[in-house]
Amino acid sequence: MSWNIPETWQMVALADVCYRIVDGSHNPPAGQASGKPMLSAKNIQNGKIHFDELRLLSDEDFEVENKRTNISAGDVLLTIVGALGRTAVVPELHNEFTLQRSVAVLKPETINSNYLRYLLDSPIAQTFFLENAKGTAQKGIYLKALGAMPAPIAPLAEQTRIAQKLDELLAQVDTLKARIDAIPALLKRFRQSVLAAAVSGRLTEEWRKANSDRGSQYDDSNLPVGWSVVPMxxxxxxxxxxxxxxxxxxxxxxxxxxxxxxxxxxxxxxxxxxxxxxxxxxxxxxxxxxxxxxxxxxxxxxxxxxxxxxxxxxxxxxxxxxxxxxxxxxxxxxxxxxxxxxxxxxxxxxxxxxxxxPPPEEQTEIVRRVEQLFAFVDQLEAKVASAKNRVDHLTQSILAKAFCGELVPQDPNDEPASKLLERITTAKLNKPQKSRKPRAPQSTRPSKKNNSMSKNRQDEDVLGKPYLAEHLRRLGSKATSEVLFKVADLPVTDFYKQLAWEVAQGLVVDLGETLEANNEA
Missing domain, CATH: 3.90.220.20 (DNA methylase specificity domains)
Incomplete structure (x- = not known):
């Protein structure tokens, strides 16, 4: 499957229109009886963020974990491990929360958040997630692969029109789904009422009148005349x-x-x-x-x-x-x-x-009527199943139209997407880079050991390699810069040059007080 877009649109990599794509914690702290919420993929359902069945973190743990995701209004959440491809947009008014690694946070640069969320819901995007997922027991999509996903970008004004039209149409689809989903329960209750009427004699009252000279239909115990009660x-x-x-x-x-x-x-x-x-x-x-x-x-x-x-x-x-x-x-x-x-x-x-x-002949009539009514219900259930199948495909059909430019009309007065992308690129280039460096070891004065380090940054297994990230993985958890410095076996100057490079490349994540290897890199 590939995108077929209008001339005023542009194809880019997803990372080109997000100023940051990050996943949640890879080593979440232990939960507490009270505290601030840490959510996972199960909390992202049907386009909404649900605050049930969650992990609570202490204020201290939350502060550390929140530095990684720093969730804000307009961020787009995407489940990337296990249940792939579920999305939600963080609303203006939201509870403070952080995330586990099963959810990625996409922070869009200038583009419409709802447009981006619907784009990720579209059939081609969902297929991309499935085809690019890695793993055996539980498949997941790496952030690098996610950032490389082709993304069709409409002019900004058209993005707004598309998102608004999708809000309107998909709300109608959801209403239709809810009505269809309620029908099987109604038909089940109808079957039960038919059976109840059958074995109480109500279903064949008219038949008994037409086939009996008795004036009364029921005896003193409300049993139909001619019926008996016998132990099995x-x-x-x-x-x-x-x-x-x-x-x-x-x-x-x-x-x-x-x-x-x-x-x-x-x-x-x-x-x-x-x-x-x-x-x-x-x-x-x-x-x-x-x-x-x-x-x-x-x-x-x-x-x-x-x-x-x-x-x-x-x-x-x-x-x-x-x-x-x-x-x-x-x-x-x-x-x-x-x-x-x-x-x-x-x-x-x-x-x-x-x-x-009942008498044998009335039993035969009861069975005939029940089977006739049940056959009618069977037909209705088949039609409901067919309608449900069509409605289930309707959402994907609408999304497919939206992202090939067929859902709303193009306006020649819209600024083309190419101009929007130029502004996004400029904004990224002008965005100030983090100046904070990892905390230095307690003593920066070279020791005898520092002067006799067996490694240096020019070694083949260090320069241009995830040297420090590999040490963090061997440590098996987050580590302070002091701990990493001790095991890295590099001179102080080389250590900080290498660390700065690996952080810039996304190989190491600087969490402020600690460092962590980015396992998705």
Missing amino acids: GRYAINYDGARRPISAKERESLKGEHPYFGATGQIDSIDGYTHEGEFVLVGEDGANLLTRAKPIAFIAQGKIWVNNHAHVIASPTGHSNSYLAFYLNTLDITPWVSGSAQPKLNQKNMNEIPVFV
Whole structure:
């Protein structure tokens, strides 16, 4: 993928339009019970900065860590380790915070912060992050690679128009997403209400009126006339005796065409079967008996193998197994479930469950109506899934249009991006450089050791090399200049020349009181 931009735009490296790109702490201090927040990638979600599940630092630790990121309004945050590519802009009013290394801070030079944030959200940028991420257990993108990312820069006035239009359109997309995301829960509740109406007799009230001479629909206990209540043990036929569990290892040598069922459904296919016919399988144990993440009862047909984690029952001849499954899936079976760590519905307790039994012909009508309504819900769910898929791609489509100049019209009166970049370059050249030097060792007077150092700055492994950065890595943590000086084995003058060069090259990070190797360099 590559950028296709208008003539008034310019392509640059990302680092060219940021006066600083830095990541958070590589060695974060221990958390405290109270203090100032240090955030990580998990705190950057959906374009926002979230202040929950964070690490709190003491004032002293925060002051040290904050020198690295020095976060201010308008900075753009980008997750660069693990969860790549999530973004947020630091608002004008914000809580003081610092960051761990999983988040980079991009400090834009003159360009619109929201424009930059949306640019990083765009499909081409997100692809760049994935393609340039390094690592095995947890991938991350190095700051050098991030700074080299190609970035299309629009004229400044057009950046503002693009950012405002994206704010407007993506807010509408978010509203649409929220509405679509709410539909599955509504359809689930509709399914539950259909089942509740089915097993209480409300779903077939009109059918009973048309097929009965009785004037009253319900008896004194509010049970539909013609229905009865029978304990499961006296109503259903139990086939648990034929069940047979087989371990996963044994099943490897018995692969076949017949489904192998457990408590919540099919878990394998096997050569052989324990039952043949149509049955209602009811989960015997497991958390699903209480969580109801899946139906506790389901139909299994044909030649099947059932292990000892599901009861095998069937309705009497002429009655509907589907109705029995519907009924059990509407029922709160908690009173019949024993155990908490491992919930269990044993056969004795299951046999005590009362079953509302309609006449066989009404069971058939109930099943027909439920299946008809459920088929309608299935169609709606398929349409919702399709709509969700389209909306999920809509954001990326809008962002792609924005950064090829197709979202808002170009204005010939806009100052071209080339002029903007000239101003940015000039501003960078004129920006005062840090004059602070690392704190000197307590004694700068050369000692005998200094006069007889075995290294000097002209050595091949020192000059132009990350010599001091490598020493910091060997130390395994931040170090003061005194500590680094002692291990560097360089004369004082050479030590400070080399240190100044490595800091300027970004190989060593000067944190004020301490120094740290930049592992991204």
